[in-house]
Amino acid sequence: MASVTPALVLEGVGFAVGKNRRDILVNACMQVMPGEICALVGPSGSGKTTILNMISGLLRPTAGSLTVLGVDVGRARDRELARLRSRRMGIVFQNFHLLPGMTSTENALLPAYFGCAPAGEYRARVRDLLGRLGLAPWLDAAAENLSEGQRQRVAIARALLLRPALVLADEPTGNLDDSSAATILSLLIEGAREEGSSLLLATHDRRCLQVVERTFVVDQGRVVPL
Amino acid sequence: MITRNLLALAVRSLAGRRASSVAPLLSLAMATGTTFVLLSIAWSLHGAGVSGLLSRLPITRMVVTARQVDLLFLRLGTPLSSLDDRSLQSVRAIEGVEAAWPELVLAMPVSLVGDLLGTTFSTDCAVYGVGGDFFPAGNRPPGFVHREPGAAVPVVLSSQLIDLYNSGFAGSQNLPGLSRNALVGRHFTLFLGTSSFVPALPRDRVLSVRCEVVGLSDAVSVTGVTAPEAYAREWHRWFHGESTPVQYSSIHVEAASSSIVDRVRRDIESLGLQISNPRELAEKIALLSKYLSAAIAAIVVLFLVMAGVGTASTLGLEVTHQAERIGVYRALGASQSDVRRIYMARAAVLGLAGATLGLLPAIGLQVVMGNALEALVPIAANLPPSWREFNPALALISLSLGLATCVVAGIAPAHRAARLDPADALRRAGT
Numbered sequence: 115m116a117s118v119t120p121a122l123v124l125e126g127v128g129f130a131v132g133k134n135r136r137d138i139l140v141n142a143c144m145q146v147m148p149g150e151i152c153a154l155v156g157p158s159g160s161g162k163t164t165i166l167n168m169i170s171g172l173l174r175p176t177a178g179s180l181t182v183l184g185v186d187v188g189r190a191r192d193r194e195l196a197r198l199r200s201r202r203m204g205i206v207f208q209n210f211h212l213l214p215g216m217t218s219t220e221n222a223l224l225p226a227y228f229g230c231a232p233a234g235e236y237r238a239r240v241r242d243l244l245g246r247l248g249l250a251p252w253l254d255a256a257a258e259n260l261s262e263g264q265r266q267r268v269a270i271a272r273a274l275l276l277r278p279a280l281v282l283a284d285e286p287t288g289n290l291d292d293s294s295a296a297t298i299l300s301l302l303i304e305g306a307r308e309e310g311s312s313l314l315l316a317t318h319d320r321r322c323l324q325v326v327e328r329t330f331v332v333d334q335g336r337v338v339p340l
Numbered sequence: 341m342i343t344r345n346l347l348a349l350a351v352r353s354l355a356g357r358r359a360s361s362v363a364p365l366l367s368l369a370m371a372t373g374t375t376f377v378l379l380s381i382a383w384s385l386h387g388a389g390v391s392g393l394l395s396r397l398p399i400t401r402m403v404v405t406a407r408q409v410d411l412l413f414l415r416l417g418t419p420l421s422s423l424d425d426r427s428l429q430s431v432r433a434i435e436g437v438e439a440a441w442p443e444l445v446l447a448m449p450v451s452l453v454g455d456l457l458g459t460t461f462s463t464d465c466a467v468y469g470v471g472g473d474f475f476p477a478g479n480r481p482p483g484f485v486h487r488e489p490g491a492a493v494p495v496v497l498s499s500q501l502i503d504l505y506n507s508g509f510a511g512s513q514n515l516p517g518l519s520r521n522a523l524v525g526r527h528f529t530l531f532l533g534t535s536s537f538v539p540a541l542p543r544d545r546v547l548s549v550r551c552e553v554v555g556l557s558d559a560v561s562v563t564g565v566t567a568p569e570a571y572a573r574e575w576h577r578w579f580h581g582e583s584t585p586v587q588y589s590s591i592h593v594e595a596a597s598s599s600i601v602d603r604v605r606r607d608i609e610s611l612g613l614q615i616s617n618p619r620e621l622a623e624k625i626a627l628l629s630k631y632l633s634a635a636i637a638a639i640v641v642l643f644l645v646m647a648g649v650g651t652a653s654t655l656g657l658e659v660t661h662q663a664e665r666i667g668v669y670r671a672l673g674a675s676q677s678d679v680r681r682i683y684m685a686r687a688a689v690l691g692l693a694g695a696t697l698g699l700l701p702a703i704g705l706q707v708v709m710g711n712a713l714e715a716l717v718p719i720a721a722n723l724p725p726s727w728r729e730f731n732p733a734l735a736l737i738s739l740s741l742g743l744a745t746c747v748v749a750g751i752a753p754a755h756r757a758a759r760l761d762p763a764d765a766l767r768r769a770g771t
């Protein structure tokens with residue numbers, strides 16, 4: 115029986131900040147399998163965003179080992195991590211971080227600029243994705259004129275553009291009302307399922323727990339399975 | 341990150357920051373335009389051949405005159421001192437003077453009647469006499485010798501006459517310009533002993549002499565005609581008699597070697613004579629043009645540095661303002677070096693735009709300025725034409741300097757953008 119390589123492995127990961135090395139995470143352990151839909155829950159300030167940043171390689175663990183899609187984040191070079199993010203990961207940020215002065219289409223197209231093909235080649239896919247997310251009338255709307263829910267959809271399209279193997283979403287249901295939150299969650303999960311991607315949601319929103327396959331709790335700097 | 345995407349992103353970020361791009365664009369345009377205009381001026385100075393002229397002038401050759409008084413721009417000969425055979429002897433006696441050739445000047449009224457381009461004209465003039473070896477080696481006009489009685493007297497005119505005629509007289513009188521050789525072979529008549537100042541001398545006191553122009557020279561005086569010395573001495577005897585000594589307007593001196601020129605100069609000056617060296621004048625001009633070039637270089641550097649500092653601070657500010665954007669780029673797959681390249685390309689696009697923006701009006705300005713100056717100052721027509729000709733190499737150099745300034749100015753901000761902590765930038769932008 116061939117063993118399946120996990121999409122994500124944290125083994126004793128720690129993260130400390132500042133001069134006096136304040137511990138934000140200690141000895142975090144978790145594993146996500148390919149195609150799995152997981153949640154990382156914990157109160158605000160518990161360290162969920164920090165974990166996602168380490169997984170995407172924007173931060174390096176200060177202890178333990180972290181392997182993402184076969185890449186050792188602690189050891190990999192900046193270029194390698196950039197390529198990992200660009201080709202194999204999609205990120206939905208906590209505050210969307212759509213760039214002002216750009217349209218929905220341009221924002222969702224951004225990851226293509228860091229790939230190895232001319233960004234213009236992805237224009238059709240962007241429009242298709244945005245259309246499927248219900249944004250067809252707002253393809254050329256400026257990001258700053260969109261509603262919260264619409265911005266979140268653009269962010270999801272941006273994350274899914276290059277068919278990533280792992281999608282990270284930070285507080286995807288943020289300030290959304292119940293029905294919008296449910297829609298966003300199903301869009302994310304559908305998107306991930308379609309591509310066979312793993313999905314890791316970081317959230318303090320209990321509404322998310324009903325739709326995921328596995329949950330990890332972040333508390334007091336530790337990560338424990340629910 | 342492939343180049344095409346890089347450029348697309350750099351141009352996009354330029355378009356997105358139109359307002360903040362205006363100041364560096366303008367200062368770069370200014371700097372590039374100024375650079376081009378100043379380089380054109382410096383280049384034409386160079387093209388005027390000052391340094392070439394300098395190297396051709398012999399350092400050992402000097403011109404000795406009687407002590408003169410400089411009064412602003414006027415040079416007045418003092419009546420008490422003039423050059424005569426005694427001065428010539430003393431100069432020749434100085435150790436290190438290899439040869440001394442006097443330029444004899446006739447102390448008598450002379451008028452000249454000739455025709456030029458079909459018009460007869462008459463003018464007062466001076467008559468000089470020099471020996472054949474007065475002319476620097478190789479420049480002796482052919483035919484400048486004493487001829488048999490009755491033949492036209494060979495004379496030499498100053499080549500500056502042509503320049504003066506072309507730049508002033510011909511233009512104002514609507515006459516065609518003359519080439520250097522236009523005067524050679526022409527004949528005119530000198531009336532010795534009479535001039536417009538002293539018209540009423542008896543007929544036997546006036547001698548008419550037919551002359552033929554055999555050449556032009558830089559060495560002879562511009563104010564008159566120069567004949568072989570033997571004729572001048574004859575005319576002097578005819579007018580003044582045997583007893584009156586001849587007078588010299590100048591003595592050309594050749595020093596034995598360049599190493600003793602300074603001592604020879606001092607010795608000649610101690611005789612109460614004045615000395616000038618054509619090379620000295622050329623050196624002054626060369627020095628002046630060197631200072632001018634240095635000043636131009638300094639101004640160019642100053643403008644470029646100012647534009648560079650302005651651009652660097654604008655780009656730096658931009659990086660600070662775009663921290664979130666940089667964080668997003670990094671999170672979406674840009675490596676540190678991608679971010680650096682984006683901001684370097686951004687600087688290059690800005691530089692190219694600014695430099696082009698400045699170069700176009702500068703090229704226009706050069707043409708307008710050239711035409712205006714030629715209309716106002718007739719002598720400007722005699723300047724080497726290079727000073728107002730469009731020189732594509734200089735345009736390219738100016739463009740490259742503007743671009744390079746911007747690229748250099750972009751290095752520090754681009755480095756800072758690349759080193760920015762993306763997680764931190766995103767966290768700050770979120771709150």
Ligand SMILES: Nc1ncnc2c1ncn2[C@@H]1O[C@H](COP(=O)(O)OP(=O)(O)O)[C@@H](O)[C@H]1O
Pocket residue numbers: 131132138156157158159160161162163164165764
């Ligand atoms: N770069 C940093 N410097 C100092 N403190 C930080 C830094 N990043 C995160 N923190 C702190 O670490 C804790 C966890 O933050 P975060 O990962 O954003 O939590 P969550 O996403 O669960 O709300 C918070 O107390 C936050 O203030």
Ligand SMILES: [Mg+2]
Pocket residue numbers: 159162163164208284
């Ligand atoms: Mg968070």
